[in-house]
Amino acid sequence: MSGWHHAPVANVLLTTGDVEAFTVGLTLLGSGGGGNPHPFRQSLRRALDAVGGEFELRDPADLGDAPVVATGMLGATSVLTEKLPSGHELRDAVHALARWSGTAAAAIMPLESAGLNGLLAVTTAAELGLPLVDADFMGRALPRVDQFTAAATGASVTPFALVEPGGQAVLIDHSSPRALERIVRSVVAQGSGWAGSALGPYPARSLATGACAGTLAKALLLGRAHAETGPEAFAARLGGRVLAAGRTVEIARIPSATFGRAGIAIVDDGGAVLRIEAENEYLLALLDGVPVASCPDLLCVLDRRTSDPIAVDLLRPGDDVLVVVLPGPPWWRATPERLRHVDPRSFGLDCDAVLLPDVA
Amino acid sequence: MRTTVQLSALLAHPEWAGVTILAADADGTAVRAVQTVADLRADPVVARHSLLAVALSGDRDDWHLDALLRRAAAAGVVAVLLPGTEPLRHASRLLAGRVGITVLGSPDPLTVALAATRLLHEPEQVLAELLTRTAAVCTVAAGGVDEVVAELARAWRRPVWLLDGTGEVVAGTRPPDADEATVLTRPVGAGRSPARLAAAVPAGIPAEVAAVEAALGVAAGTVGHRLAEKRLAVERDARLRMSLLAELMQPAAEPDPGTRRRALDAGWQLEGWHIGIRIDVPASVEPVAIRPEVLRAFDTAQIRALVVEQGTGWGAWTTFAEEPAPAELQRHATAARRAQSLLRSSLPSAMGVGRVQRGVAGLARTLGEAGDAARLAATRSSSGYFVHVDRLGLGQLLLAWTRTDTFLPAARSMLEPLRDQPGNLLRTLTAYLDAESSLTETAAVLGVHRNTVAARMARAQELLGVDLVDPDERLALHLACRSVLFHT
Known part of the structure; x- marks a missing residue:
């Protein structure tokens, strides 16, 4: 069985029945x-019900030069559960961007097809009545926004619109990715902690190679595989592997210059010590002092x-956990x-990437 | 052969005093080599049983430490020495235990590593350095054996002490937890059972053990020399004291000016009132050697007295500038009795105390009285081998009179009924009469209950058919008791 990056890329249907699997996949x-x-x-579920119970995930290559706007939340997502969204931040950001650029979005894309943002892109597209x-x-x-594929290819990451839960809107243009990251971070930190954002538009055709295509479909695939088999089998099935299974013995959270750094130690049932360095995500795993896996592969603690x-x-x-690594996005x-x-x-970790073998 | 040192021994070494164990224990870990790297990212060279010192401090929490531990284990490193003594992350401690590496911390890892290198690879230098320091101590240290031993302990940074021929510690302190196997000793001087100089050096670092062995040899010479010097000085002083006292005891009317001058130099105050004390001991006891014990007993009992070796014992006296009041005499007598009881705990001594006498002639007289009293005390266990002349002036006279051939048989027949009776009635009766008919005092002297004394006394009176209320009968009986006891 091949890895998930060989799954069909587009024109997959997302139905109401897929919500659980989709959510788990996005979390992975x-x-x-x-x-x-x-x-x-x-x-x-409500958004899917409103559009007839299913929604199509469109292949970017099929949409020609249609202007696509990327959208998603930025900032501290944990604040989101305390400072509730009005529900209009992403929509407002897309509109603000259209006013500035003079081009209305013909389709919506998530800026990050993982976690919360993968899900919000679907609801936003459904709400706006635009293809996803x-x-x-x-x-x-x-x-970070300077880790966009667009930033890596040298494409522009502006104009960039930010709308905070109170309705305050910020629009940034003509910024380099690094400058944009700094400004966005200060706005969010000084403001409400998180904000809805939108950038673009980008011609749909360019996204087929300039962005990671098919990630939402892969989320669905991951989620389904997760639901169908036990985690160990599922890791192998998706081209990944289990790094350790055991108890979490230490979590040292250290404030750092960027995001909070966490050092995690898990003692495998066999006695091996798995150390994970993490910021917002799990970034690097060392088994008995040897780096065994790192970003951009997906380190998951289950x-x-x-x-x-x-x-x-x-x-x-x-916590009694299972640590698995799954192949990261092939684009990177x-x-x-x-x-x-x-x-x-x-991420400031002085170590080469340790990636799973390519399952080509 | 490759030299090996035990990590636990290094940790106990003075030069490693600042090193703490951060992860895994050091027991049973042997070190054969020392290597130093710049920081946590460095690659250790392959060397079995090596100690890896990291020179520059890095982030303790950083994962590079884990990676280093792993590389170090692969290279055969058994211990990693980090800068700083802050605790490690739990993950690193677990890993250290798993890969079998002891992690140590020190404020100054380079110096510590250097010390370990010298102990491992440069035993000659360690030895030469210690010998140099020892020689300096032996030359420079002032004072007696105690000072030399203390200086040696400081120089070697190990416990050092001196044992006499019987194995008693006479200088320095033996650590209570000293393991016999780790104690190095060296005889001081010759003879059948010479004194021995000892030092506690944990095994595990051959270089240090060899160095201290050699240094002990050097130091033993000096210690022996100081011991002989001390002994000589003590004997010289004793001889001076003895001859001076002998001159003062001459029956000549007044000592000549030379003798007075020597007495003055010795700090003896000839004028004033003196109370003599005589202590007799068996001939097997050496008065010169045991004098410090007498001084100690006097000091504890708070008697200020000059003590001079005289025959088989000591003559001593206390001098008062003014004539002492009765209360002061009483206090002195009590203190003397206490000194005797202290001495008696380690020596079979008998003590006599003379009356207060004035001037040089008085000193000779009171010492003479004390001598008589001491001879009397030798047989008087009931009074703790202690006799005070002040309390026995008349008794002495009477006792002298009772030593006649006619009195003794009469006394024996008088006390015949008490013979072979249970309860040692004769001794009880004597003690009772000595104690002014006090049941309580008699019980205390004999170490029995006062009811026992009462019962015995009742039985004795019944057997003898005498009435102790009658002063004549009492006196006769008391004399009889004393003379029979004295002559049996």
Whole structure:
């Protein structure tokens, strides 16, 4: 069986019955981060019901030069459950962007097809009555806007619209990816903690190669595989492997310059010590001092009893877990230049990427 | 042969004093080599049983430490020495235990690593350095054996002490937990059972053991020398004291000016009132050697007295500038009795105390009285081998009179009924009469209950058919008791 990146890329139908699997798949793509999509399952079900119970995930190549706007949440997703969204942030950001660029969006794409943002792109597209393109700028959860595939290819990441829950809107244009990341981060930090955002538009055709195509469909595939088989079998089936199964003995959370750093130690049942370095996502795993897996592959920590993925900020000492690694987005793995944007060094971890073998 | 040191021994070494164990224990770990790397990212070279010192401090929490531990284990490293003594992350401690590496922390890993290198690979230098320091101590250290031993302990940074021929510690302190196997000793001087200089050096670092062995040899010479010097000085002083006292005891009316001058130099105050004390011991006891014990007993009992070796014992006296008041005499007598009881616990001594006398002639007289009293005390276990002349002036006279050939048989027949009776009635009766008919005092002297004394006394009176209320009968009986006891 081949890995999930060989799954059919587009024109997959997302139905109301897929919500659970889709959500779990998005969480796995979150690799411990990306925000928890579970609280928004009901709004996804409502959105799907409103459009007849199914929604098509469109292949970007099929839409020609139609202007596609990417959208998603930015900031502290844990704040989202305390500071509830009005529900209009993403829609308003798409509209703000259209006013500035003078081009109305013909289709919507998620800027990150993982965690919360993968789900919100579907509801936003449904709400706006626009097609949803199954392509995104990350292919998994990543923390920074300068880690967009667009930034890696040298494409523009502006204009960029931000709408905070109170309705305050910020529009940024003519920024480099790094500058944009700094500005967005300050706006969110000084503002409400999180914000809805939109950028583009991009010609649909360009996304087939300039972005990670088919990630939402893969989320669905991952979720279904997760539901069908036990986690160990499922990791193997998806081209991944189990790194350790045992108890979490230590979580040291250290404030760092960027995001909070966490050092996690898990003692495998066989006695081996698995150390995971994490920020918003699980980034690097060392087994008995040897690096065995790293981003951009997907490091996932699952509850051993329920197989549910556990996010970095929800993992607790004493948790009985299964640590698996799944192949990361092929787009990033394609060339060393791309990999440089998402390897451990891009997170300040002085270590080469350790990736699963290509299942080509 | 490759030299090996035990990690636990290194940790106990003074130069490793600042090193703490951060992960896994050091027991049974042997180190054969030391290597130093710059930081946590460095690659250790392959060397079995090596100690890896990391020079520059890095982030303790960083995963590079784990990676280093793994590389180090693969290279045969058995211990990693990190800068700083802050605790490790749990993950790193677990890993250290798993790959079998002891992690140590020190504020100054380079110096510590250097010390380990020297102990491992440069035993000659360690030895030379210790010998140099020892020689310096032996030359420079002032004072007696105690000071030399203390200086050696400081120089070697190990416990050092001196044992006499019987194995008693006479200088320095033996650590209570010293393992016999780790104690190095060296005889001081020759002879059948010479004193021995000892040092506790844990096994495990051959270089240090060899160095201390050699240094002990050097130090033993100096210690022996100081011991001989001390002994000489003590004997010289004793001889001076003895001859001076002998001159003062001459029956000549007044000592000549030379003798007075020597007495002054010795700190003896000849004028004033003196109370002599005489302590007799068996001939097997050497007065010069045991004098410190007498001084200690006097000191504990708070008697200020000059003590001079005299024959088989000591003569001692206390001098008062003014004539002492009765209360002061009483206090002195009590203190003397206490000194005797202290001495008696380690020596078969008998003590006599003379009356207060004035001037040089008085000193000779009171010492003479004390001598008589001491001879009397030798047989008087009931008074704790202690006799005070002040309390026995008349008794002495009477006792002298009772030593006649006619009195003794009469006394014996008088006390005949008490013979072979249970309860040692004769001794009880004597003690009772000595104690002024006090049941309580008699019980205390004999170490029995006062009811026992009462019962015995009733029986004795019944057997003898005497009435102790009658002063004549009492006196006769008391004399008889004393003379019979004295002569049996």
